[in-house]
Amino acid sequence: MRTTDMLMPIGQAAQASGVSAKMIxxxxxxxxxxxxxxxxxxxxxFSETDIHALRFIKRARDLGFSVDEIRHLLALWQDQSRASxxxxxxxxxxxxxxxxxxEQLQAMARTLRHLASHCQGNDRPECPILDDLAxxxxxxxxxxxxxxxx
Numbered sequence: 571m572r573t574t575d576m577l578m579p580i581g582q583a584a585q586a587s588g589v590s591a592k593m594i595x596x597x598x599x600x601x602x603x604x605x606x607x608x609x610x611x612x613x614x615x616f617s618e619t620d621i622h623a624l625r626f627i628k629r630a631r632d633l634g635f636s637v638d639e640i641r642h643l644l645a646l647w648q649d650q651s652r653a654s655x656x657x658x659x660x661x662x663x664x665x666x667x668x669x670x671x672x673e674q675l676q677a678m679a680r681t682l683r684h685l686a687s688h689c690q691g692n693d694r695p696e697c698p699i700l701d702d703l704a705x706x707x708x709x710x711x712x713x714x715x716x717x718x719x720x
Contacts (some may be wrong), residue, residue: 576618577607577617579614579615580616582616583620589624589625594624605617630643642660643660682699685698
């Protein structure tokens with residue numbers, strides 16, 4: 571930390587970073603991010619460098635990275651001797667995971683769309699949607715969703 575950094579309490583850090591105080595405390599608890607400074611009373615104090623790191627974490631979370639992936643990204647970000655190939659590999663693996671999730675979500679949507687199209691939507695109790703959820707009926711394999719991701 572530079573000596574010119576002004577230290578701020580968690581409330582100000584939350585406002586400056588866009589990360590809630592509750593999430594900042596959580597990141598501290600799981601050892602994802604810990605501010606370097608504490609007051610004499612033990613309160614967390616945040617520098618501009620800390621705020622920048624919190625924004626980094628927030629952006630990574632917004633992009634769907636897991637806590638472990640963010641931990642790895644932070645280490646890479648702070649390592650000036652890193653190879654950008656390592657960062658790219660991590661990002662591309664995350665893209666593959668996102669694309670897999672998208673495919674699963676699309677298959678679920680197809681299944682629900684199919685089931686809804688066979689539901690009369692009237693005052694009668696028969697409902698293929700509920701039957702399928704209960705394991706009664708054709709199932710969703712024909713529509714691409716096997717339930718294997720959930």
